[in-house]
Amino acid sequence: MDPKLFATVFGTIFVAELGDKTQLATLLYASNASHPKLTVFAASAAALVLSSALGVLAGAAVAEYVSPKVVRWIAGLGFIAVGVWVLMSGEQASVRVS
Numbered sequence: 001m002d003p004k005l006f007a008t009v010f011g012t013i014f015v016a017e018l019g020d021k022t023q024l025a026t027l028l029y030a031s032n033a034s035h036p037k038l039t040v041f042a043a044s045a046a047a048l049v050l051s052s053a054l055g056v057l058a059g060a061a062v063a064e065y066v067s068p069k070v071v072r073w074i075a076g077l078g079f080i081a082v083g084v085w086v087l088m089s090g091e092q093a094s095v096r097v098s
């Protein structure tokens with residue numbers, strides 16, 4: 001196992017997951033006093049492991065047909081598109097409220 005790669009992937013995914021809707025959903029389940037915290041943790045962790053496994057499998061399949069440079073460009077453009085969409089929809093929402 002490559003420790004540098006492990007640290008890079010861990011750090012990137014950890015920061016990306018902070019405050020996202022997955023973490024908020026887990027927080028909501030855990031805030032209910034009747035929900036056992038260990039069950040909430042185990043289910044949340046299992047879901048993240050499964051989604052990560054699907055990501056690895058999809059990435060490996062895509063890598064068979066598409067170069068890493070093209071994947072980086074598509075991912076980058078996708079993030080920019082989502083960012084622009086969020087900014088534009090947020091601006092429209094604030095205009096409607098005014």
